[in-house]
Amino acid sequence: MTPRQARLAQQRADILHAAAALIAARGFHGMSMRDLAEATGFGVSSLYNYFTSKEELLAELQIRAFETLIAAANDSRNDTPDPATRLYVFIFNQVRYFIDHADVMRVLIHEAAALPAEHRQRVRSLKEAYFRIGRDAVAAVFAQGCGTPDSARGPVDAVALDRATYSIFGMINWVWAWYEPSLHGTPEDVARSIHGLAVCGLVARCPASPSHDQLPQSLAQGQVSLLKHRTGTH
Amino acid sequence: MTPRQARLAQQRADILHAAAALIAARGFHGMSMRDLAEATGFGVSSLYNYFTSKEELLAELQIRAFETLIAAANDSRNDTPDPATRLYVFIFNQVRYFIDHADVMRVLIHEAAALPAEHRQRVRSLKEAYFRIGRDAVAAVFAQGCGTPDSARGPVDAVALDRATYSIFGMINWVWAWYEPSLHGTPEDVARSIHGLAVCGLVARCPASPSHDQLPQSLAQGQVSLLKHRTGTH
DNA sequence: GGGTGGCGAACGAACGTTCGTTCGTCAATC
DNA sequence: GATTGACGAACGAACGTTCGTTCGCCACCC
Numbered sequence: 001m002t003p004r005q006a007r008l009a010q011q012r013a014d015i016l017h018a019a020a021a022l023i024a025a026r027g028f029h030g031m032s033m034r035d036l037a038e039a040t041g042f043g044v045s046s047l048y049n050y051f052t053s054k055e056e057l058l059a060e061l062q063i064r065a066f067e068t069l070i071a072a073a074n075d076s077r078n079d080t081p082d083p084a085t086r087l088y089v090f091i092f093n094q095v096r097y098f099i100d101h102a103d104v105m106r107v108l109i110h111e112a113a114a115l116p117a118e119h120r121q122r123v124r125s126l127k128e129a130y131f132r133i134g135r136d137a138v139a140a141v142f143a144q145g146c147g148t149p150d151s152a153r154g155p156v157d158a159v160a161l162d163r164a165t166y167s168i169f170g171m172i173n174w175v176w177a178w179y180e181p182s183l184h185g186t187p188e189d190v191a192r193s194i195h196g197l198a199v200c201g202l203v204a205r206c207p208a209s210p211s212h213d214q215l216p217q218s219l220a221q222g223q224v225s226l227l228k229h230r231t232g233t234h
Numbered sequence: 235m236t237p238r239q240a241r242l243a244q245q246r247a248d249i250l251h252a253a254a255a256l257i258a259a260r261g262f263h264g265m266s267m268r269d270l271a272e273a274t275g276f277g278v279s280s281l282y283n284y285f286t287s288k289e290e291l292l293a294e295l296q297i298r299a300f301e302t303l304i305a306a307a308n309d310s311r312n313d314t315p316d317p318a319t320r321l322y323v324f325i326f327n328q329v330r331y332f333i334d335h336a337d338v339m340r341v342l343i344h345e346a347a348a349l350p351a352e353h354r355q356r357v358r359s360l361k362e363a364y365f366r367i368g369r370d371a372v373a374a375v376f377a378q379g380c381g382t383p384d385s386a387r388g389p390v391d392a393v394a395l396d397r398a399t400y401s402i403f404g405m406i407n408w409v410w411a412w413y414e415p416s417l418h419g420t421p422e423d424v425a426r427s428i429h430g431l432a433v434c435g436l437v438a439r440c441p442a443s444p445s446h447d448q449l450p451q452s453l454a455q456g457q458v459s460l461l462k463h464r465t466g467t468h
Numbered sequence: 469g470g471g472t473g474g475c476g477a478a479c480g481a482a483c484g485t486t487c488g489t490t491c492g493t494c495a496a497t498c
Numbered sequence: 499g500a501t502t503g504a505c506g507a508a509c510g511a512a513c514g515t516t517c518g519t520t521c522g523c524c525a526c527c528c
C-alpha cells in the first residue's frame with residue numbers, strides 16, 4: 001500500500017468515525033453533510049472525494065462494524081471447550097465492543113432501515129452470519145444442559161432456540177440505552193449479569209456451570225479497531 | 235365532551251397513528267410533514283390545526299404511549315401474589331403491546347433523543363416510572379429466590395438489580411427487531427421464552443418457580459388502546 | 469321556517485432555510 | 499508540468515412553517 005493509499009484510507013476512517021458520532025446523536029437523516037464537514041475539518045464538497053454519497057457512507061460504516069464483530073467472534077470461538085464459558089466470552093466481547101464504541105452500536109441498531117436497497121442485502125447477510133455464531137454458542141449451552149439429571153424440560157426446538165438467542169442479543173444490544181460507567185459497574189460486571197441471566201436466570205442454582213468467579217476476569221483487547229480496515233480482496 | 239371535541243380528539247389520534255408508522259419506517263427526521271399529510275389525507279397546513287409543531291407531535295406520541303404502558307402495568311400489578319407469575323404478566327403485557335403496536339415501539343426506542351429539551355424531561359420521568367415498576371417485579375423474584383436452600387449466591391446489591399432489570403427490558407425491547415409471527419410463534423411463546431430466561435436461564439432447573447405450563451395462557455386484552463386518550467386533568 | 473352571520477377547519481401558495489450533490493478552479497505534491 | 503485533492507459557489511429539490519382565503523355547518527333573528 002503506497003503512502004498515498006494509506007493516507008486516503010486513514011482519512012476515510014476518520015470521516016467514518018465522525019459520521020458515527022453524528023448519526024448516533026441525531027439519526028442518519030438528522031446528520032447533514034455540512035455537520036460532517038464541520039466535524040471533520042473538511043469542506044463539504046471534499047467529502048465526496050472519499051464517498052460517492054451519504055448513503056454509501058452509512059453502508060460502509062455498518063459493513064465495517066459487522067465485519068469487525070464477526071472477526072472478533074470467530075477469533076475467540078475456539079479458545080475454550082466449555083460451552084457456558086464460551087458463551088460468556090461471546091457476550092463479553094460484544095458488550096465491550098458496544099461500550100467502547102457506543103456510537104457505532106447505535107448506528108447498527110437504529111439505521112439499518114435507512115440503507116438503500118443495494119447495500120441492504122449485504123448488511124443483512126453479515127448480520128445473519130453474526131447471529132448464527134451467537135446461536136451456535138447458545139445451542140451448545142442448551143445441549144450440554146447444566147449437568148442436572150432433571151430432564152423435565154422438553155426438547156428444545158429450533159424456534160425456541162431462535163427466541164432465546166434473539167433475547168440474549170436483546171440484552172446485549174440494549175446496553176447502549178442505559179449503561180453508565182459511573183453507575184452500573186465495569187463492562188465485566190455487565191457481561192456477567194447478562195451471562196448469569198442467560199445461563200442461570202435470576203434465581204436458579206446452576207451446579208455444573210462455572211461460578212462467575214471462575215470466569216475470565218479480562219480478555220485480551222486484541223487488535224480489532226473500531227472500524228476494521230478491509231484490505232484487499234473482499 | 236362535545237361532539238366537536240370528540241371529533242378533534244379522534245383526528246389527533248388518527249394523525250398520531252399515521253405519524254407513528256412513518257417515523258418508525260424512516261425516523262423522525264426522515265418523515266416530512268408532507269409525507270404525513272399524504273398519509274392522513276389532510277393538507278400539509280391543516281396538520282398545524284392539531285399540533286403546534288412537528289416536535290410536539292413526537293412528544294405527544296411518546297407521552298401517550300408511556301402513559302398507556304404504565305397504566306397497563308399498574309392495572310395488573312396486584313393480580314397475583316406469586317412474584318414469578320407477576321413478572322410473567324409484566325413481561326407478557328409489554329411484549330403484547332409491542333407486537334400489537336410495533337410502530338409505537340420503534341418510536342419509543344429510537345427517537346427519545348430527537349425530542350426538544352422542553353418535552354425531554356417529561357418523557358424521561360415517565361420512562362423512569364415505568365422502569366421502577368419493572369424493577370420492583372424483578373426484585374420480588376430476586377428476594378423470593380427459588381426456594382432453594384442453596385445460598386451460594388451473594389447478596390443482591392442495587393447495582394446488580396439494576397443491571398438485571400435493564401437486561402430483561404432489553405430482551406423485551408429487542409422483540410421489535412426480529413419478531414415475525416409466521417416464524418417465531420405466538421406472543422405468548424415469546425413472553426414465555428423471555429420469562430424463562432429471566433427466571434431460570436437456559437438450563438437451570440427451577441424447583442419452586444411455576445412451570446411454564448401453569449402460567450396464564452392468555453391475559454385479558456383490556457381496553458387500553460394504542461395511544462390512550464388522556465381526558466381531563468393531567 | 470328561512471335567511472344570515474360567525475366560526476371552526478381545510479386548503480394552496482409561498483416563505484426563508486437547509487438539504488445532498490456538482491462543478492470549475494486553484495494550490496500543493498510528485 | 500501533470501495529477502491529486504481541497505475548496506467556495508452554486509444547483510434544484512425538499513424541508514418546516516406561516517399566511518390569506520374559502521368553504522360549510524350551526525346558532526340565531528326576522
